[in-house]
Amino acid sequence: MSSVSKVWSRIAAVVTGAVLTLVVPAHAWAASSGLDTVMVEAARSRRRGGFGVFGLFGALCCLFVVAAIVLTFVLVSRNRKKSRDPRDPR
Template identity: 70%
Template structure:
């Protein structure tokens, strides 16, 4: 493993650890304060507006494009590994 790859792995692990160190306590605090019920009620009370029916289709297309990009990146990376 090259030096750059080792440092990249270490940096990624450190950032993931830092993010989890912050996210888990904040989530526990929000759940203990009852903020989860506020979010659920806000989502339930949101009104449906007419004329915006294409947004779910747009969201689905966007999701498919993201999944396709991830699969394409995986295929390209695995092809480059086989050539060596």
């Protein structure tokens, strides 16, 4: 396994551990403190008035994130194909 793969695996493990360390207790606290009823009431009383400025900003942000992920995937896959070609004299 190359050193880049080892580093990537370690970073992924650290990020996964950190997310689980933060999310699991927060979820348990939210489920036990009655916040579920607050969220339901907020969702019911929310105005139903179109997309709005934040909806447009959220859609653009989502598009940029998806585009960045796709671009990263394409660049990584192109580099792998170049480096694994056995006929390549480099």
